[in-house]
Amino acid sequence: MLDIRSLSKKFGSGDSAFQALKSIDITIEEGEFFTLLGPSGCGKTTLLRLIAGFEQPSGGQLVLDGKDIATIPPNHRPVNTVFQSYALFPHMTVAQNVAFGLEARGTNPAEIAPRVDEILEIVQMAHLRDRKSSQMSGGQQQRVALARALAPRPRILLLDEPLSALDLKLRKQMQFELKRLQRELGLTFIFVTHDQDEALTMSDRIAVMDGGTLQQVADPRTLYDHPANRFVAEFIGEANFLSGTVAGGKLSLSGQAPVPLPHGADASGPVTVMIRPEQVVVGSAGGNAVTLDGQIEALVFSGTDTHVTLRLENGDTLSLRAPNNSHATTTFAEGEPLRVALPVDALRLLPEDIANAA
């Protein structure tokens, strides 16, 4: 549906030039909840602004329904935006805000009022239709901003960190509602966020970005279970990194006895090995596993599980989450030794990351 082809964006020129996006290629499918995720300055907002038409690309194409829209001004693109600051028109009522896009587009006036009512009903704001935006809470403004962007029936809805100004409880509720709305409308959403939890819970697919490049594009489970590189592994969830060596199809980790490579892995020489804290097993594990000994350095009780920071014999630290469903964790104490096992199939071999090695 939307084909982003070698899209690049450079700000400024000469020595002060800044390459915000470096040749981005993504294909976004019809009806998909697609998230652009990354730290601030990674280029995600620039990419969104290019799709909206607020910026002109320095190169590449944006093909929407078979037509290159890269140079079309924003008011001629069938794409609407929910802004981070909401950007509601303060001199207009809720209903006037929602009607704005329809009026500007020259929609038949007889069709505008029913559409405004319909969309306000969908976002549950019909009772506040005559309020001014300054008289509403953040959550209410958020709904109006959403209604205003949805009213003209865009092909794609762009959302620029729309939940970042809300408090945690309201944010969780809006995450759920946004996702429900997107499913019901069957509309394509492109959502920008720096919050990995938000991205994981809402998205069909996520593009992880850093330094103006795509790091990985995948569904949430794949991103978490099979991160393409160290950046993705670190940005999504928590991760332990250990260094190891592969020789003769066997992996040696921290001087332990060689074990077979995890399923599907292929490498040789020095490697970075990643394991998620919840995959680390306390005690010994059956099957292929690397057993490590260490000393408990810190303990944090968090209800469902206990976060343990372990100082390994070689000086590295390893963090793990032991579930509190048995009495085992009650015997843990700082300074005490602990033996853990890393199941081989939970290990991920990551390519040496040049950017992070420097």
Add this chain to the structure above:
Amino acid sequence: MANKRFDVTHVPGAATIAIVTFLALYIPVLILVVNAFNGSDTAGRWEGLSLRWFAAALDNAAFRSAAVNSVIVALAAALLSTCLATAVALAVTRGRQIKGQGSIVIIVNQPLLVPEIVFGIALMVVLAQVKQVTGYQGLGYLIAAHTTFCIPFAFLPIRARLAGMDLTLETASMDLYAGRFYTFRRVTLPLLLPGILTGFMLAFVISLDNVVVSSLVKSPGQETLPTYLMGELRRNLTSEIYAISALLLFASISIVAASWVITRTKQ
């Protein structure tokens, strides 16, 4: 001292100085207003309250014509300077970054920097030639002259309003299928209106009050309210002058108050 509560915002003596300044500013004006209501034939000798000098002023054809001239010039100059100031403010704060935006602001504020008497003499010299060539002697010269020095006063509140406006609102408008003109009409202009109204009122008051430029630029026989008052003062200080001054004062205060009320309700 020990139990006196500490207050960061407290500056010793500031309140006293403020009161003294306030009195120094307003007592002379108050005396003038009181004198305007003097029923006596001679100014300076009090003979009870009366509105007779207001009646006399309103009966005076020369005063009426000067007042009409003043209002026409002030309205026209305020309207023109506000339009120009709006355009300049938009150019300086919106759209593409123009090279030398800072110098544009300085040029616009030129009347604040050049001494008024210098500006007046310069205009007088140039306009004397123009009057000779064209033969036109009307209010147009006063309107043009007033427009120039009113621009910075109209410009200031408009620019402040524009600078405080969220640019995302215009981006949102463009995102919602609005073109540039539609965005200006439906978003920028309505949000700018309080600033424009304040600028207009300010320009109007500044024009209404001007003496120096008016007396140098006006054609023979033409009077605005302030130049008329200056001329009358040279002859004799009458209670009628007090009454006219009081009227001018009331007009200025009403306009400023109206502008304050409008901008407050518009916020």
